[in-house]
Amino acid sequence: MKNLRIGVVGVGHIGSNHARLYAEIPSAEFTAVYDVDPFRSRTIGGKFGATPAKSLDEFMDMVDAASVATPTNTHYAIARSLLAKGKHVNPVLGALETHLTHPRFIEAHRLSPYSERSTDIGVVLDLMIHDLEVILHFVRSPLWSIDAVGVPVLSKSEDIANARLHFEDGCVANVTSSRISPERLRKIRIFQEDAYLSLDYQNQSGEIYRRVGGRITRDRVEIEREEPLKLQLASFVECASTGREPRVSGSQATAALKLAVEITKRIAPGE
Numbered sequence: 001m002k003n004l005r006i007g008v009v010g011v012g013h014i015g016s017n018h019a020r021l022y023a024e025i026p027s028a029e030f031t032a033v034y035d036v037d038p039f040r041s042r043t044i045g046g047k048f049g050a051t052p053a054k055s056l057d058e059f060m061d062m063v064d065a066a067s068v069a070t071p072t073n074t075h076y077a078i079a080r081s082l083l084a085k086g087k088h089v090n091p092v093l094g095a096l097e098t099h100l101t102h103p104r105f106i107e108a109h110r111l112s113p114y115s116e117r118s119t120d121i122g123v124v125l126d127l128m129i130h131d132l133e134v135i136l137h138f139v140r141s142p143l144w145s146i147d148a149v150g151v152p153v154l155s156k157s158e159d160i161a162n163a164r165l166h167f168e169d170g171c172v173a174n175v176t177s178s179r180i181s182p183e184r185l186r187k188i189r190i191f192q193e194d195a196y197l198s199l200d201y202q203n204q205s206g207e208i209y210r211r212v213g214g215r216i217t218r219d220r221v222e223i224e225r226e227e228p229l230k231l232q233l234a235s236f237v238e239c240a241s242t243g244r245e246p247r248v249s250g251s252q253a254t255a256a257l258k259l260a261v262e263i264t265k266r267i268a269p270g271e
Contacts, residue, residue, distance in 0.1 A: 004241045007032035007063040009056065009078055011044040013117060015069030021230045022067075023048040028237045034059035060085045065240040067233070072121050090236050090253075103138055105191040106173040111181035114154055122150065122157030124264045128177035131188065132263075133256040138190070141169035143259070150267035153180050163263045197221070 006028045008018045022030040034053040035041040041052035053059035066087055068078050108131040145166045150158030160178040186201035199206040199221065206221030238244065
């Protein structure tokens with residue numbers, strides 16, 4: 001089977017990481033990059049063996065699938081153009097799925113130091129949305145209520161936020177995100193009647209505590225050790241090549257986006 005031709009639109013900090021990893025994925029043919037800065041296109045394209053396209057239209061003729069890594073407010077227009085041309089756009093989940101049956105309480109923390117990246121949106125749409133996707137994937141129950149608070153510190157929108165989600169089946173999720181933390185932290189803890197699962201995305205490690213015969217046992221969760229973004233992009237390449245549905249589907253991603261927008265509204269002054 002012919003390898004998928006893939007490219008990256010926007011090769012700043014995030015896009016250059018996508019370019020680096022696509023160049024390492026054997027099942028992908030990394031063919032093109034496009035950026036509004038021609039020098040950046042030439043630099044990243046030359047570094048990772050891809051052709052720098054002179055325009056978005058030229059780029060679309062050179063790829064079958066693409067990562068869109070431009071500023072957030074441009075995502076819609078660019079992704080819509082790619083989809084209209086029939087292009088595809090979009091490890092720990094596997095460990096979670098193996099052990100989870102009926103989550104009752106979920107606690108997620110996603111913290112990062114401040115940077116100038118994505119300051120056109122708040123931390124909910126920047127960081128928290130990733131944990132919301134995971135939570136909605138596992139709690140297959142309608143959302144009953146939302147409590148949310150957020151504080152702007154260094155930007156105009158919220159830089160730290162907390163949301164408490166109540167689902168109709170009784171599950172509660174407490175989600176905290178910050179982009180003004182002195183350190184990076186990516187952790188999720190999930191409790192159910194017979195087990196407690198703790199996963200560290202950052203260090204790709206995890207533990208599960210189970211109730212067995214009247215006592216608590218502790219085991220390590222086996223997680224494939226690979227750069228998380230590389231695993232994500234490799235999965236994207238596989239889905240685009242074979243037609244397999246992603247683990248988090250487009251409809252699930254849309255639900256997470258709607259929830260993130262609703263949380264942002266609850267945080268906004270006057271809401």
